Amino acid sequence: MNRIHRLVAAVLVSPILWGLAGGSAFFALVHAGTLGRDFFPRYCAGHPVNYAETYLFFVGLAVLVLRALEVAAERQRLNRIHLGPAPAGTQSPHEAQELLARLERLPQAWQKDSLVRRLRAGLEYVFRRGSSNGLQEQLAHLADADAERAHAGLGLLRLIVWAIPILGFLGTVIGITMAIASLRPTALEESMTEVTAGLGVAFDTTALALALSIVLMFVQHSVDRAGAALLEEVARRAEEELLGRFPEIDLTGPEAAAVRRLAETMIRSLEQLVRRQAELWQQALDEAQSRWATMAAEAGQQLQSALAGALADTMQVRTRQEAEARRFEETLARLAAAIHLLNARLGEPSRSGILSLERARRTGEAA
Structure with missing residues (x-):
C-alpha cells in the first residue's frame, strides 16, 4: 500500500500530467468558442505546431505553479519548525x-x-564531530547545496523555455515551405490565398512561441525570487537554531595543545610500529625465500644424484647383458663347430662301406 500511495503522490505532483490536463481544458474552451472565435483559434489552434507550443507552455506553467505552491507551503510551516529553547549554557553534542x-x-x-x-x-554534523567546530561553514555549504537543488528542480522548465522558440522557428520553416510550394506562376491570383495562408502559419507560430516564452520567463523570475527569499529565511532560522547551542573546542588553549602533543606522540609511535612491523615482515619474507632456495637446491641435488645412480645402474645392467650375449654367441659358435666336426666324422665310414659294397656287387656280376 505504501508503494501505491507513493506512486499516486508522484503522479499527482507531476507537472507533465497537470500541464497536459490544463492544455486539454484550454483547447476544449477554444473549440467550444468560450474564449472567442478569432484570436485564440488562430494563434493557438491554427496548426499542429501551435498545439505543440501551447501544450509545452502549459507543462512549463505547471512546473512553476507547483514550485510556487511548494515555496508557499514551506514558508507557511517555517515558523512551526523549531528545536525548542536551548538550555542555559550549551548542550552536549550527544544531545x-x-x-x-x-x-x-x-x-x-x-x-x-x-x-x-x-x-x-x-x-548529524555536530553529533559526528562531538563539537560545533566548523558548523557555520557546514551550514553555508548546505545552503549552497539547497540552492543548487532548487536550480536543478527547474531543469524541465528551462528545457521547455528553450524548446518553444525552436518550435516557432520550425513553424516558420513549415509555413514558408507551404507558401513556396503553393505558388504557381501561371495562376498567381488563384495561388495568392494559399501563399498568404502559408506565410500566416510561419508568422503565427513564431509570434506564439516568442510570446509564450516571454510569459514563462517572467513567471520563472517571480518564482525564483520567492524561492531565493525562502532559502535566505531557512539559512537564518538554521543559524538561530544551531549556532551557539553546542560548545566549540578551543584549538589554541593549553588543553588543545596537550591533546595535540598527545596525538603527535601517538602518531609517531604508530609510525614506528608500522615501520617495525614492515621490517619484521620483510625479514620473514627474506628468511622464507632463503629457506625455499635452500630446499630447492637440496631437492635438485637429490634428484641429480638419484638420476646419476639410476643411469649408472642402467649402464651396468646393459654392459652385463652385452657380455652375456657375447658369451652366448661364442657358445653357439663352438656348438656349431662341434656339430660340423661330428657330422664329418660320422660321414667317412659310411662312404667306405658303400664303396666296398659296390665293388662286391661288380665282382659278382663279372663272375
Missing part, C-alpha cells in the same frame, strides 16, 4: 541525537522541507 528524534516526529509532509533537512544535517 543532538534527541533533537534528531524530535525532527523525526514531525509530520511526513514536512520531512522534505528545506529547514528540516538543514537542521537534520547540522545536528
Whole structure:
C-alpha cells in the first residue's frame, strides 16, 4: 500500500500530467468558442505546431505553479519548525541525537522541507564531530547545496523555455515551405490565398512561441525570487537554531595543545610500529625465500644424484647383458663347430662301406 500511495503522490505532483490536463481544458474552451472565435483559434489552434507550443507552455506553467505552491507551503510551516529553547549554557553534542528524534516526529509532509533537512544535517554534523567546530561553514555549504537543488528542480522548465522558440522557428520553416510550394506562376491570383495562408502559419507560430516564452520567463523570475527569499529565511532560522547551542573546542588553549602533543606522540609511535612491523615482515619474507632456495637446491641435488645412480645402474645392467650375449654367441659358435666336426666324422665310414659294397656287387656280376 505504501508503494501505491507513493506512486499516486508522484503522479499527482507531476507537472507533465497537470500541464497536459490544463492544455486539454484550454483547447476544449477554444473549440467550444468560450474564449472567442478569432484570436485564440488562430494563434493557438491554427496548426499542429501551435498545439505543440501551447501544450509545452502549459507543462512549463505547471512546473512553476507547483514550485510556487511548494515555496508557499514551506514558508507557511517555517515558523512551526523549531528545536525548542536551548538550555542555559550549551548542550552536549550527544544531545543532538534527541533533537534528531524530535525532527523525526514531525509530520511526513514536512520531512522534505528545506529547514528540516538543514537542521537534520547540522545536528548529524555536530553529533559526528562531538563539537560545533566548523558548523557555520557546514551550514553555508548546505545552503549552497539547497540552492543548487532548487536550480536543478527547474531543469524541465528551462528545457521547455528553450524548446518553444525552436518550435516557432520550425513553424516558420513549415509555413514558408507551404507558401513556396503553393505558388504557381501561371495562376498567381488563384495561388495568392494559399501563399498568404502559408506565410500566416510561419508568422503565427513564431509570434506564439516568442510570446509564450516571454510569459514563462517572467513567471520563472517571480518564482525564483520567492524561492531565493525562502532559502535566505531557512539559512537564518538554521543559524538561530544551531549556532551557539553546542560548545566549540578551543584549538589554541593549553588543553588543545596537550591533546595535540598527545596525538603527535601517538602518531609517531604508530609510525614506528608500522615501520617495525614492515621490517619484521620483510625479514620473514627474506628468511622464507632463503629457506625455499635452500630446499630447492637440496631437492635438485637429490634428484641429480638419484638420476646419476639410476643411469649408472642402467649402464651396468646393459654392459652385463652385452657380455652375456657375447658369451652366448661364442657358445653357439663352438656348438656349431662341434656339430660340423661330428657330422664329418660320422660321414667317412659310411662312404667306405658303400664303396666296398659296390665293388662286391661288380665282382659278382663279372663272375
